Amino acid sequence: xxxxxxxxxxxxxxxxxxxxxxxxxxxxxxxxxxxxxxxxxxxxxxxxxxxxxxxxxxxxxxxxxxxxxxxxxxxxxxxxxxxxxxxxxxxxxxxxxxxxxxxxxxxxxxxxxxxxxxxxxxxxxxxxxxxxxxxxxxxxxxxxxxxxxxxxxxxxxxxxxxxxxxxxxxxxxxxxxxxxxxxxxxxxxxxxxxxxxxxxxxxxxxxxxxxxxxxxxxxxxxxxxxxxxxxxxxxxxxxxxxxxxxxxxxx
Amino acid sequence: xxxxxxxxxxxxxxxxxxxxxxxxxxxxxxxxxxxxxxxxxxxxxxxxxxxxxxxxxxxxxxxxxxxxxxxxxxxxxxxxxxxxxxxxxxxxxxxxxxxxxxxxxxxxxxxxxxxxxxxxxxxxxxxxxxxxxxxxxxxxxxxxxxxxxxxxxxxxxxxxxxxxxxxxxxxxxxxxxxxxxxxxxxxxxxxxx
Numbered sequence: 001x002x003x004x005x006x007x008x009x010x011x012x013x014x015x016x017x018x019x020x021x022x023x024x025x026x027x028x029x030x031x032x033x034x035x036x037x038x039x040x041x042x043x044x045x046x047x048x049x050x051x052x053x054x055x056x057x058x059x060x061x062x063x064x065x066x067x068x069x070x071x072x073x074x075x076x077x078x079x080x081x082x083x084x085x086x087x088x089x090x091x092x093x094x095x096x097x098x099x100x101x102x103x104x105x106x107x108x109x110x111x112x113x114x115x116x117x118x119x120x121x122x123x124x125x126x127x128x129x130x131x132x133x134x135x136x137x138x139x140x141x142x143x144x145x146x147x148x149x150x151x152x153x154x155x156x157x158x159x160x161x162x163x164x165x166x167x168x169x170x171x172x173x174x175x176x177x178x179x180x181x182x183x184x185x186x187x188x189x190x191x192x193x194x195x196x197x198x199x200x201x202x203x204x205x206x207x208x209x210x211x212x213x214x215x216x217x218x219x220x221x222x223x224x225x226x227x228x229x230x231x232x233x234x235x236x237x238x239x240x241x242x243x244x245x246x247x248x249x250x251x
Numbered sequence: 252x253x254x255x256x257x258x259x260x261x262x263x264x265x266x267x268x269x270x271x272x273x274x275x276x277x278x279x280x281x282x283x284x285x286x287x288x289x290x291x292x293x294x295x296x297x298x299x300x301x302x303x304x305x306x307x308x309x310x311x312x313x314x315x316x317x318x319x320x321x322x323x324x325x326x327x328x329x330x331x332x333x334x335x336x337x338x339x340x341x342x343x344x345x346x347x348x349x350x351x352x353x354x355x356x357x358x359x360x361x362x363x364x365x366x367x368x369x370x371x372x373x374x375x376x377x378x379x380x381x382x383x384x385x386x387x388x389x390x391x392x393x394x395x396x397x398x399x400x401x402x403x404x405x406x407x408x409x410x411x412x413x414x415x416x417x418x419x420x421x422x423x424x425x426x427x428x429x430x431x432x433x434x435x436x437x438x439x440x441x442x443x444x
Contacts, residue, residue, distance in 0.1 A: 002366045002407065003386065040431065045367055071268045076388055076429045096264045098390075098429065120261060121298050123363045123390045166363050197365045220366060250367045250386045 003250045004214050004242070005045035005221035006235060007199060008228040010035060012081070013053040015061035019229060033068050039228070040075050042235040045250055047073070048101065048169075048223060051081030052144070058082065063095055070096020078126055084112065086119045093120060101126040101169060104142035107149055107156070110163055117164025126199070127165040129156060131186075132173040138186055145173050153186065154193045161194045168194060169223065171201040179205025182213040182222065191218050199223050207233055207241045214247045253277040253442065254289030256316075258306040261297030262428065266326065269428035273435060275442050281310045291321055291444065296328025300352075300393070301340030303328055316345055322444045323420045330415060330422025331395060339393050347420050348400060352393050357408040363392040368405050370413040370425070375402035377414060377421050377440050385433035387413070387425035395424065 011018040016030040026034050036047055049069070051062050066079055079092050080101025089100045100120070106112050106127055116125045130145050131138040131153040138153035157168055170190055172183035182203045191198050197220035200213050204224035213222050227233045239249045255266060257279045270277045277293075280286050294316070296303060307313050316323070325333050332344045337352035344352070355362045367386040372378035381403075389405065395412040397404055403414035405424065414437075415422045421441065427434035 002360075002364065002368045002389070005366050070264060071271065074269065074272065074429060074431050074434060076390075076426075093261060094264060096268060098262075098265070123365065123392065124261065124297070167365060195361055196363070197361050220361065 001248050002220075003045070003248050005199075006043075006210070006238060006249070007046045007048055007221050007223040008039045008044050008235070009048045009050060009201070009223050009225045011225065012049050012051045012062070012065065014055060014057070015065050018052065019226065032065060033072060035229070036069055036073055036077070039235060040073055043239055043250065044075065044235050046075060046221070047077040049077065049079050049081075050101070051079070053081075059088065059091070063091055066092050066095045066097050080126070080128060086115050089116055089120065093124065099124045099126050099167070101128045103128040103130065104147075106160065107140060107142050107151060110159060113160055113163035113165055117166070122164050122166035122196075125165050126167045126169050127160040128169040128171070129153060129160075130171045130173055133186070141173060154190060157190050157194050161196050165196060167197045167199065169199040169201055172203060175203030176201070178203055179227070181205065181209040184213055184216045187213065187219050188217040197221065204233070207238050210238060210242060211245045211247060214242065215245070252289055254286045254292045255279045256286065256292060256294045256312065257281040258303065258310060258312065259298075260295040260303065260328065262327065262426065263295045265426070265428040266293060266295045269435065269438055273439060273442065281312070283311065283315045286312075286315065289321070291441065292316075292319065292323045293441075294323070294325045294329035294332065296326055296330070296332065298328060299340060300328060300331060300337045300344065301342045303332060304342050304344060307332075313345065317347065320419055322441065324441050325420070325422035326428070327391065327424060327426055330424055331393060333415070333417075333420055333422050334395055337393060348395075348398070348415065348417055350395055350398050350400075352395050354393055355407065360408040363390055364407050365390050367430075368407070368413075368425070370403040370405050372403040372414070373401070375414075375416055376444060377416065377423075377437060378402055379440050380436060381433065385436075387427070387430040387433055389425045391424060395422075
């Protein structure tokens with residue numbers, strides 16, 4: 001049986017991690033590679049790097065970082081943040097990224113998903129979706145949650161899948177940062193809507209939240225950032241906890 | 252010296268990085284003359300089977316691979332290309348193996364299969380010191396059915412080939428270059444051949 005994946009997510013700005021960490025063993029808390037290495041050693045199944053920088057040197061710095069990450073990591077990693085074209089994706093993949101995540105650009109130009117999928121295969125295209133619940137509907141937001149769109153989560157997920165996405169990364173904006181648990185209900189429904197793997201994101205605050213999301217929904221992976229960076233939850237502890245709760249994980 | 256067949260596959264860099272981490276010398280080439288000088292060859296592979304076969308054809312590598320006699324390792328799509336045919340783009344492959352690669356049409360499981368899975372290895376030099384508790388990273392939508400050439404099986408709704416061997420040709424469906432220490436061990440076993 002395939003295992004449920006635990007994915008630490010690192011926000012990158014100008015080649016550095018945005019929020020520091022309090023890992024005592026890490027000398028330079030801003031160096032993504034040092035943090036990534038640490039997570040790999042601890043048994044993280046995959047890593048995601050989201051670049052939020054908006055400078056002219058963005059592409060150059062991100063490419064350099066990807067090259068460094070790829071030379072050292074022996075687990076898969078995804079890179080996202082502002083990728084708008086096949087060429088941009090190609091540069092990152094050629095330098096060793098395993099998957100590319102697209103978000104806003106895909107919402108405004110859905111053909112981007114099919115272009116990427118044709119060029120590189122569905123398995124390396126992650127469509128990231130940020131959504132927020134209003135009354136009974138989940139609306140898709142772009143630009144880091146700043147812009148509301150006229151798209152609904154489940155329909156957009158389904159469309160992304162049919163265009164050739166290999167995986168969906170769904171972040172509930174209502175849950176993100178609350179540390180009160182994942183958006184299990186929406187994740188469950190999204191999971192019933194598509195057949196591609198889903199990464200749950202937003203709301204992780206305790207180990208139990210991971211058990212809940214894996215037991216209550218059939219998502220394939222769960223992502224978190226700050227709880228890992230600030231050692232509120234350690235990856236090995238979390239995995240042992242999940243294994244005890246009979247969630248199948250890689251130990 | 253290991254030769255890596257350079258035909259534009261998506262994971263070529265990752266395979267090179269993995270060999271760097273093992274301190275193993277290698278070179279990258281798409282020329283028969285150069286590749287012939289290697290002790291062993293690796294055929295990486297991420298992408299579409301049809302395009303991959305076209306790229307091999309354009310470089311006139313197909314007959315060279317088909318008659319290769321030294322150790323050869325196909326990785327992921329590189330393994331599937333060893334088959335006679337794949338449902339991916341209904342593509343004729345290298346035909347080292349008689350078997351055909353099929354699409355995962357599963358009711359219960361998601362496609363692509365993406366993530367870490369254990370394998371059931373059998374006795375083969377490539378599987379040396381690999382326990383059935385070791386995890387490997389898989390990403391694929393097509394699979395090679397189990398056969399007498401399977402040297403490891405994985406399960407995903409059905410049992411299928413995780414690793415294969417026919418004479419000097421080995422293939423692995425998972426990504427050893429992305430499978431942490433267990434993957435490094437597989438590559439080391441191939442290097443030690």
